[in-house]
Amino acid sequence: MKKLPFDTDQELLADIATGDSRAFEILYRRYFSKLYGAAYKRLQDKELTEEVIQELFVSLWERRETLPIENIENYLFTSIKYLVIAQFKKNTLFEKYSSTLMLDENDDNFTEQAVAFDELNDAYQQALQTIPEKCREVFLLKRSGLSQKEISERLDISEKTVENQMTKALKILREALKDYTALGILFFTIG
Numbered sequence: 304m305k306k307l308p309f310d311t312d313q314e315l316l317a318d319i320a321t322g323d324s325r326a327f328e329i330l331y332r333r334y335f336s337k338l339y340g341a342a343y344k345r346l347q348d349k350e351l352t353e354e355v356i357q358e359l360f361v362s363l364w365e366r367r368e369t370l371p372i373e374n375i376e377n378y379l380f381t382s383i384k385y386l387v388i389a390q391f392k393k394n395t396l397f398e399k400y401s402s403t404l405m406l407d408e409n410d411d412n413f414t415e416q417a418v419a420f421d422e423l424n425d426a427y428q429q430a431l432q433t434i435p436e437k438c439r440e441v442f443l444l445k446r447s448g449l450s451q452k453e454i455s456e457r458l459d460i461s462e463k464t465v466e467n468q469m470t471k472a473l474k475i476l477r478e479a480l481k482d483y484t485a486l487g488i489l490f491f492t493i494g
Contacts, residue, residue, distance in 0.1 A: 312375040319367050327367075330375070331360055338383050345387045355386045371459070389447035430479030434472050441465055442472035 315333075318326035335356065343352040359382050363370070372378045434442060437458075444454045445465075455462045 316370075316372055316375055319364075320370075322367070327360075327364060334376070334379050338379060341380060342383050342387055346390060351390060355383065355390060359383060359386055369459070385447060385449070389443070392447055426480055427476070430476050433479060434475050438468045438472050438475075441468035445469055 312330070312333075315326045315330045319330065338356050338359070339352060342355050343349070346352050346355065359379065362382075363379075370378075431439060431442075441454055441458065444457065445451070449457070451462045451465045451469075454460075454465045458465075
């Protein structure tokens with residue numbers, strides 16, 4: 304019997320590393336349902352689950368040439384776990400920040416506070432996009448709760464590089480959000 308291409312995950316990974324989009328599609332189809340089930344079980348939100356899975360596969364494709372993966376299934380499920388945790392942390396940060404504003408609809412400042420929060424959040428999201436890609440990746444991993452050592456191991460870079468990238472990201476964010484100083488301090492100290 305003739306051997307079919309992409310019989311094993313390792314063969315898929317080897318072909319993906321060379322940029323083979325067909326191999327990537329096969330891997331995607333092979334694991335999508337399982338990953339979707341694992342993420343949805345925790346997130347309970349269809350769109351958020353799809354977003355998390357898309358983020359995982361985009362990251363996998365972008366880093367395909369440098370990923371030293373021995374067991375793709377373990378890698379994918381561990382990554383989904385961290386992405387789900389990051390979503391919970393992001394939602395918790397939002398909830399904590401919202402609660403500190405004490406948004407009471409009977410409060411005279413309700414509208415001002417809501418507008419200020421929306422402006423800060425928009426400015427933060429825009430500022431985040433100005434951070435160089437690798438630097439932003441380190442920043443987001445750190446914000447998701449990983450230690451410098453875990454980030455260092457995950458991205459195969461030194462802990463000093465992680466520290467330097469974090470410093471650079473925070474400097475860019477501070478500069479971009481300087482007009483939101485009071486809200487920005489609160490935003491970055493929560494969580």
